[in-house]
Amino acid sequence: MENENQQAIAMDNQPLEAETTHSMDDIMPHLMGSLIESANDAIVSKTLGGIITSWNKGAERIFGYTEAEIVGKSILTLIPPERHYEELEIISKIGAGQRIEHYETVRRKKDGTLITVSLTISPIRGADGQIMGASKIARDVTELRRAEQELHASQERYRTLFNSIDEGFCIIQMIFDENDKVVDWRFLEVNPAFEKHNGLVDAVGKTARELLPNLEEYWFETYGKVALTGTATRFAAGSEAMNRWFDVYAFRVGASEERKVAVLFNNITQRKRGEAERENLLKALEVERAKLAYLFNKAPAFVATLRGPEHVFELTNPSYLQLIGHRQVVGKTVRESLPEIEGQGFFELLDKVFRTGEPFNGREVSVQLQREPDGPLEERFVDFVYQPTFEADEAVGGIFVHGVDITEQVQARREAETANRMKDEFLATISHELRTPLNAILGWSRMLGDSRLGETERAQAIEAIQRNAHLQTQLIEDLLDVSRIITGKLRLEARPTDLSAVVEAAVESVLPAAQAKDIRLQRVLDSGTNLVSGDPNRLQQVVWNLLSNAIKFTPKGGRVQVRLERVNSHIEIIVTDSGQGISPQVLPYVFDRFRQADSAMTRQHGGLGLGLAIVRHLVELHGGTVEAESAGEGQGATFTVRLPLIAVRSAEVSSERGEEREHPTGGQGVPFDCAPELEGLHVLVVDDEEEGRTIVTLVLEKCGAKVTAVNNAADALRILQEQRPDVLISDLGMPGEDGYSLIKKVRALPAEQGGQTPAAALTAYARVEDRMRVLRAGFQIHLPKPVEPAELIAVVANLNGRHNIS
Structure with missing residues (x-):
């Protein structure tokens, strides 16, 4: 091309020889001219003196000058002044017949813009072979050089980044088998941080399996997928082969057929260990928190935490709620939650502790609390501490409340x-x-x-x-x-006893004392049968004590009345006086030992304060009850004794029932009659002794009761739930499961399954402690063996009248 251009320029500068006989000679000049004009490069010819003699369209596009503007002018027009020396060097070489190729330099356009050009310069010879000028081809390489510079700068930046980043970086080429299954990879490039992160030395050119024979398949599968699909991936994974954890970003580079993957990674082993340690610490903390929560909730001491100057409840444990009564307090202020303690000094104490940061210790402090909604104030005594809690800036942030009820x-x-x-x-x-x-x-x-x-x-x-x-x-x-x-x-010497005679004897013994004080002593005795099973001497002691007390505390000219009357299946002895009465504060304690309403040295009445305590105990030993009533001081008092009644069989009663019955008699041969309450009554009898079951069953059935008798506790519990009897009579000493265990299970049942069935313990254990244990266990009556039939009847009838034993 350049030779052709040079020849074209040479032809431009020499007279053309007309050759009409050869067609190619006619065409060639026109062809060469067309080529020169259509070339993208600038094609310029000049004399050895530097005067431009030809200028093609390419030169016009590159430099901006038209042919008319530039031909005949010096080539120095295109050369920056600081580069004029280049022209001397070029002319020197051209004059010596040298060809200059790819001479890269800077030239100036018409608008003054400097451009980078690549020059190819050839000498132009005349017909005599003498050098007469130069042909110059100039190519604008400004953009090319700029692109090269940018590429170089980019490469430099990449190399700098590649060498300086803290992350490990490598480019690997995946190796697949004929089925496109990845089998290995080769390290093509690695950065300096590569070795620091994974510990692999001199990895370039080596394969992964060569360096890490036991490397997990996961890595091959993951990188192979990136190479095949081109989908980048980010993941964290651990490698047992390297004993490290890595945070990895992998992406494909180059053409898909190259199967290259760039891997940017961080060694996060320490972070993972830290996370594991943190996780372990959190678990340990959670365990400790659970322990603290358990202690907080199970502690017998009450605990609460308050926040801020308003003392807002943050936490309370069950013991605290038990103290104040179960109410919703968390999120509320103390004043809002416990309005009843206003005026008791606690709000002021809390304010002072929060203000000063000084704790407060209280010992045996009384607090009035409304523990039930709309209920009365209850006095509680507490030992407690108000301990301030502090924020990070050491300011008081709240109060820790801790104490014991x-x-x-x-x-x-x-x-x-x-x-x-x-x-x-x-x-x-x-x-x-x-x-x-x-x-x-x-x-x-x-x-x-x-x-x-x-x-x-x-x-x-x-x-x-x-x-x-x-x-x-x-x-x-x-x-x-x-x-x-x-x-x-x-001990009692129990036998059928007529209470009328007992009362009469007691009245006679206290009559002189009543007459001495001019007290009217009145007797109102039921004309019916008043038989009980008891010790007549001890019963007389009961009535005597009550009458003596009434006379002692009744002023001169007063009135004392004793009534004896039958009420259903029991008999009542009622002693009423018009004396000084009993105050409400003393009334609950009148039957306590050593209690006296007036114990001062100036008291008006003598005595040890034992009489009523003895009365209660003697009455209870007889299976009865005693109670006291008084409207208050100066209003008199009434004492009522209730004892189970033994009903004596009479011809009148037999006639009314329309039948004659044979009844077993007690040791004294006393007959018994049937209480009407037993008719149709369902009684469950439990006794492991057959004779004992037979006697009880016979007595009760003779009186019209329906009796179910069993010999063990298990059957009794089953029948009680299935048949719901009205009364339970149970022996205590039985093999396997005793009567105490049975009544415990019965009382554990819901009411609808018989849990409140009235029950009597029929037992040969007759000590006072046995009786107390029986009552505590859940029985209503302790019935010692041997039992009189009449007493058994009276007890069952009495039990049936107790519809609610709770």
């Missing part, structure tokens, strides 16, 4: 103090009560030795000695009775 301990201590005081008072009373009659006895006995004592005085002395000796005997008997009660040695 010591109400029971305080009450127990006060009761113990009261009991101790009562003991002291009782000992003082004993001393007083024993010394008073002893003083009279000793005084009068000494008087009897005085010969000057007349007969009247001597008779008065003897009467006083006897009276005071009797009084002292009674005091000692009361003390002995209390001792027997406490030790369980008080």
